[in-house]
Amino acid sequence: MATDAINYYRNNFLKEVEANVEEGHWVKMCMQCGVCAGSCPLGNAWEHTPQKIFMMIRAGKRDEVLASDAMWMCTSCYNCIARCPRELPITHIMHGLANYAHRLGLAPKNQPTRKFAILFWNNLTKKGRVNELKLGIALYFMNGLVNGIKVAIKAMPLGMSMMKTKRLSPMEILGGHGIKDTSGFHAILKKAREIEDAKMTKFD
Amino acid sequence: MCDVLDIKLNTIPDWNCCAASIGYAEGGELPRLALSARNMALSEQASPGQDIVATCAACWLATRETKERLNADEELMKETNEALAAGGLSVKADQNVRHMAEVLIEDFGFDELGKHVKKPLDGIKIAGYVGCQTNRPFGIDGESFENPKYLDKLVETMGAEPIENYDKKVSCCGGALAFSEPEKSQALIKDIIEAAYDGGADMIVTPCPVCQLNVEAYQNDINAKYKTKFNMPVVYYSTLMSVAYGKDRKQSGLDGQIITPKQLEEIAK
Ligand code: SF4
Numbered sequence A: 001m002a003t004d005a006i007n008y009y010r011n012n013f014l015k016e017v018e019a020n021v022e023e024g025h026w027v028k029m030c031m032q033c034g035v036c037a038g039s040c041p042l043g044n045a046w047e048h049t050p051q052k053i054f055m056m057i058r059a060g061k062r063d064e065v066l067a068s069d070a071m072w073m074c075t076s077c078y079n080c081i082a083r084c085p086r087e088l089p090i091t092h093i094m095h096g097l098a099n100y101a102h103r104l105g106l107a108p109k110n111q112p113t114r115k116f117a118i119l120f121w122n123n124l125t126k127k128g129r130v131n132e133l134k135l136g137i138a139l140y141f142m143n144g145l146v147n148g149i150k151v152a153i154k155a156m157p158l159g160m161s162m163m164k165t166k167r168l169s170p171m172e173i174l175g176g177h178g179i180k181d182t183s184g185f186h187a188i189l190k191k192a193r194e195i196e197d198a199k200m201t202k203f204d
Numbered sequence B: 001m002c003d004v005l006d007i008k009l010n011t012i013p014d015w016n017c018c019a020a021s022i023g024y025a026e027g028g029e030l031p032r033l034a035l036s037a038r039n040m041a042l043s044e045q046a047s048p049g050q051d052i053v054a055t056c057a058a059c060w061l062a063t064r065e066t067k068e069r070l071n072a073d074e075e076l077m078k079e080t081n082e083a084l085a086a087g088g089l090s091v092k093a094d095q096n097v098r099h100m101a102e103v104l105i106e107d108f109g110f111d112e113l114g115k116h117v118k119k120p121l122d123g124i125k126i127a128g129y130v131g132c133q134t135n136r137p138f139g140i141d142g143e144s145f146e147n148p149k150y151l152d153k154l155v156e157t158m159g160a161e162p163i164e165n166y167d168k169k170v171s172c173c174g175g176a177l178a179f180s181e182p183e184k185s186q187a188l189i190k191d192i193i194e195a196a197y198d199g200g201a202d203m204i205v206t207p208c209p210v211c212q213l214n215v216e217a218y219q220n221d222i223n224a225k226y227k228t229k230f231n232m233p234v235v236y237y238s239t240l241m242s243v244a245y246g247k248d249r250k251q252s253g254l255d256g257q258i259i260t261p262k263q264l265e266e267i268a269k
């Protein structure tokens, strides 16, 4: 009975995270020791460290958490996972939160890593492999045309030297590079998406 | 390198990209795992019972993570197979998923790797930069997360000299955020290069292709921003080994370098 009462009073956002976010059921295990916060390579750029995010989830700060750009600053270095005394899969929870916020349309609109991740996914899922040159061009234009040209000019020497060393093949732009069974590949991804969407619990 | 050691790698037929660590945003959980599961399914079909060996840290991580998640979670296994069935495939996830560095160290060992050295890399000082994902969360068996030694041992085995106490050995280069957060990532990369210079290194060697690219390619930008004069070659470990094994410039991949490692070019000539 006592546990029922506790469950009842546990706020809804924690339940939502547990139900809908990858590895979200781990959040309640965090003991707020701060080790992860001190381990993040871009730690000084984060508004909310993983420790803070987990605390905010427990405090029910739904809007603040989902709109935070903190999750998007994760470089996937796995430092936190290696060190967390409670063995939380922190990296995956941060990725899961980012994905969840993105799917609800609540992620920060101009977050550059979000944009990059979308370009990358779209580029890759089209043909099963990443076409670096197309991705590169899309990237230059990610921030709109004017800014895109500025970024493109700045990044030129790199693109050129990569071209020279044959790491970017100009043939790629003609679409030489992809898997054979694209229809099977697309069917798999579509089905996976359907299964995942069907599992989503509604919380508003 | 593989032909000297007689390692035969079969390419997974019709492999797809694993989405690395940036697939989460649009891909979520199941579609992302399905990417790696498809590769495993194809590999199980074509090479049953063989190990899957990845040369890229991110591919290795994504595939191994998928394998472990599927084995630990029946429901996820079921859902993944449901998705794969839509493309006529199924997965058991029963192959070992290994990093090339594991194969070299565990199956060959440093003694064996040393036997094939034809041109020891005498007098070259090297900062062994292990980076993140080769090291965490799985790492190489028996090595610590904070100070793994295998890369230094490999450098030594090739006749070169590993620099001591390289304190950025396992730091992060920013990974995919080098594209989306260039300034923040370049600050990380700057520290990695600076520490190599501080230790007296002639070049950096790394087992990770993402690190290799990030640390080598942005030195011009970093120089412009921080008024530094970095010109530090960054080579992939297989390039280093190939040169020591007597391969020429092209076979070793030296023609793919943006910053020329002059000492290696000399030896490979
Ligand atoms: S290291 Fe683990 S337990 Fe400590 S604050 Fe971070 S998530 Fe919580």
Ligand code: SF4
Pocket (backbone or CB within 6 Å): A036, A039, A040, A041, A042, A050, A073, A074, A075, A076, A077, A078, A079, A080, A081, A090, A091, A094
């Ligand atoms: S994996 Fe992400 S959250 Fe964890 S320490 Fe690295 S950047 Fe921070």
